[in-house]
Amino acid sequence: QVQLVESGGGLVQPGGDLRVSCAASGRTLSGYAMAWFRQAPGKDREFVAGYSRTGGYTYYGDSVKGRFTISRDNAKNTMYLQMNSLKPEDTAVYYCAAGRGVITSSIRSQNAYDWWGQGTQVTVSS
Numbered sequence: 001q002v003q004l005v006e007s008g009g010g011l012v013q014p015g016g017d018l019r020v021s022c023a024a025s026g027r028t029l030s031g032y033a034m035a036w037f038r039q040a041p042g043k044d045r046e047f048v049a050g051y052s053r054t055g056g057y058t059y060y061g062d063s064v065k066g067r068f069t070i071s072r073d074n075a076k077n078t079m080y081l082q083m084n085s086l087k088p089e090d091t092a093v094y095y096c097a098a099g100r101g102v103i104t105s106s107i108r109s110q111n112a113y114d115w116w117g118q119g120t121q122v123t124v125s126s
Contacts, residue, residue: 011123012123014086020122022036048094063089088124092121
């Protein structure tokens with residue numbers, strides 16, 4: 001069993017930066033695919049960024065490519081999402097997820113993940 005806890009969300013002005021974290025407990029994250037998803041009110045949950053199981057490859061959603069950076073610290077069992085040049089349309093609840101058997105073709109699918117955090121709210125507004 002893996003427990004995931006997100007933190008670092010908040011209110012930021014358009015053009016600003018924010019970093020959210022996902023701390024895992026129960027098992028080491030090494031060997032698991034990890035990802036960030038987000039869900040805005042009235043919209044479907046959307047893939048934001050993810051790591052392959054080996055940690056050697058990263059993937060990004062088209063809407064955040066070039067602005068967001070995913071990273072992980074296996075020693076701290078923590079994953080991060082650095083968000084730069086934030087836009088109002090980035091406003092959402094951000095969730096982290098972990099999965100044991102996620103293959104590359106499924107990394108953007110929320111159904112591929114076994115464990116989820118409770119989410120952290122990110123609001124981009126002036």
